[in-house]
Amino acid sequence: MVKSADWRERFTTFYSRRPHPVFARVPGYARWSESDPYYPPFEITLKEIDLIVDYVETLRSPE
Template structure:
């Protein structure tokens, strides 16, 4: 399990990151469409996709803490069960219940850059 004290450090690192470039947003969109769309609606990409109870990216962006949620999504349920970010220890020794998604830390930043381009709904 990742120590809760790790989250503030991650948020600090994300706050110190340079502004996202348009290319980062395009990369983030591709990552989101490939991996996140199996559960979430991703902008106009899969309007009728996702899992019914899973919030769309646009709905999450409507929340006051949306940035924090996207920066730490891999630590939030149910993501730790199948999403792994390189350099962070897996939260459990159990096998994932879905096809595992292994991302580089830069991918999290790229996804955030893409979400910046979406409108809150």
């Protein structure tokens, strides 16, 4: 995915992209659905997402 031109946007908004809203919980954002997730839900903050994106950016190969 990091080779995609929009990889950063995809990483920073993964929690709102299907199927992630079912099991990814971000404080301050409403649940996407009241149905039970098919995978154990987890909570992640926007700050934690930013830290992950910063780390992933260090893994990119030089172009």
